[in-house]
Amino acid sequence: MKRKVGYAVVGLGVGKRHAEAAAKSENANLVAVCDLIQEKLDKIKEQYPETLIYTDFDEMLKNPDIEAVSIAVPSGMHADFAIKAMRAGKNVLIEKPIDITVDAALEIEKVRQETGMKAGVVHQNRYNADMTPMHNAVVNGKIGRVLFGDFAVKWYRTQEYYDNGGWRGTWNMDGGGSLMNQAVHTVDLMQWLMNSDVESVTSQMAIYDHKIETEDFTASLIKFKSGAVATFISTTCAYPGISTDIRVYGTEGSMEADQDELKLWKFKGAGESEEKEMLDKYAGNGAAAALDPTLCTGHTYVVEDMINAVLEDRDPSIVPMEAIKSVRIVNAVYESARTGKTIYFE
Numbered sequence: 001m002k003r004k005v006g007y008a009v010v011g012l013g014v015g016k017r018h019a020e021a022a023a024k025s026e027n028a029n030l031v032a033v034c035d036l037i038q039e040k041l042d043k044i045k046e047q048y049p050e051t052l053i054y055t056d057f058d059e060m061l062k063n064p065d066i067e068a069v070s071i072a073v074p075s076g077m078h079a080d081f082a083i084k085a086m087r088a089g090k091n092v093l094i095e096k097p098i099d100i101t102v103d104a105a106l107e108i109e110k111v112r113q114e115t116g117m118k119a120g121v122v123h124q125n126r127y128n129a130d131m132t133p134m135h136n137a138v139v140n141g142k143i144g145r146v147l148f149g150d151f152a153v154k155w156y157r158t159q160e161y162y163d164n165g166g167w168r169g170t171w172n173m174d175g176g177g178s179l180m181n182q183a184v185h186t187v188d189l190m191q192w193l194m195n196s197d198v199e200s201v202t203s204q205m206a207i208y209d210h211k212i213e214t215e216d217f218t219a220s221l222i223k224f225k226s227g228a229v230a231t232f233i234s235t236t237c238a239y240p241g242i243s244t245d246i247r248v249y250g251t252e253g254s255m256e257a258d259q260d261e262l263k264l265w266k267f268k269g270a271g272e273s274e275e276k277e278m279l280d281k282y283a284g285n286g287a288a289a290a291l292d293p294t295l296c297t298g299h300t301y302v303v304e305d306m307i308n309a310v311l312e313d314r315d316p317s318i319v320p321m322e323a324i325k326s327v328r329i330v331n332a333v334y335e336s337a338r339t340g341k342t343i344y345f346e
């Protein structure tokens with residue numbers, strides 16, 4: 001019988017889903033959770049009476065039964081919490097974005113190497129069923145040479161969503177608005193599906209419909225080193241939450257998805273039956289997350305992957321150097337929008 005990994009979670013917003021995934025895993029025990037809000041801790045205690053509750057993260061890290069911690073506090077705190085945990089001998093699974101600056105993310109990677117701990121980052125949308133065939137079509141050459149992509153995160157969030165918690169839509173804790181928070185998943189998918197490093201980013205941003213410090217709309221033109229180009233739109237103003245468009249076009253075919261729902265699959269030489277089969281097989285839940293933040297799925301898979309990484313002594317599926325890519329692109333978008341200049345990557 002496999003041994004069980006002692007698991008903990010800090011931050012009980014989306015962190016609740018990490019806690020539930022660890023609690024129901026056959027390969028882990030939910031040893032402890034930590035939050036500043038007693039009511040959230042009490043709810044977990046009700047659900048899982050064996051689980052210890054903490055209001056002080058440093059105290060929780062002293063618990064020797066904890067081997068891995070999910071870091072689900074506001075984004076601008078990720079590096080501080082992850083670094084503390086790794087220095088205390090714990091493996092970490094960090095919510096997206098890895099942190100809000102490239103420097104903070106690089107610091108996480110440095111400490112990972114120094115301590116030998118494992119570090120994974122939550123970009124669960126890569127595991128939406130339709131993303132595997134789309135990614136395979138690119139890396140196996142089915143789509144030919146990737147020419148252009150078209151990505152748009154047309155979501156809706158209320159003012160109340162931003163007011164709740166006080167950190168959303170702030171530069172110092174959220175690191176941005178619709179792009180850094182909601183669309184960073186799709187930025188990750190874009191750089192993964194376009195299968196090339198970014199060469200340059202040219203962007204604009206605006207605050208259209210919320211009282212926030214950051215942005216609720218960005219539009220970018222992204223050029224890749226391969227010569228391909230992508231357009232990228234992010235917004236939390238598209239009432240009532242429309243779609244997450246993920247579209248890639250190559251010399252041999254075209255594919256389009258709305259988040260986890262494949263919408264178009266057309267390849268030269270492939271018959272209509274192939275398209276029908278693919279659309280039937282990858283008919284997902286479409287724009288669920290565009291409407292409601294609680295409907296993002298995929299945490300069970302990511303937490304299980306972290307647990308298995310500890311048991312099998314391997315890296316988690318998405319490591320810091322991979323997660324840094326989307327943070328670098330997001331920050332380049334902001335810099336371009338602020339300065340009115342095209343930002344070139346090295």
Ligand SMILES: NC(=O)c1ccc[n+]([C@@H]2O[C@H](COP(=O)([O-])OP(=O)(O)OC[C@H]3O[C@@H](n4cnc5c(N)ncnc54)[C@H](O)[C@@H]3O)[C@@H](O)[C@H]2O)c1
Nearest residue numbers: 011012013014034035036072073074075095096097165296
């Ligand atoms: N992967 C996804 O789909 C997904 C979805 C939502 C949020 N997130 C990410 O998860 C993170 C948290 O977002 P959220 O929406 O859950 O926020 P939230 O505000 O709902 O929850 C954050 C929690 O952290 C707690 N906290 C803050 N400081 C703390 C401290 N010093 N010690 C202990 N607890 C502390 C707060 O009390 C709060 O309960 C963000 O980085 C966000 O980008 C990811």
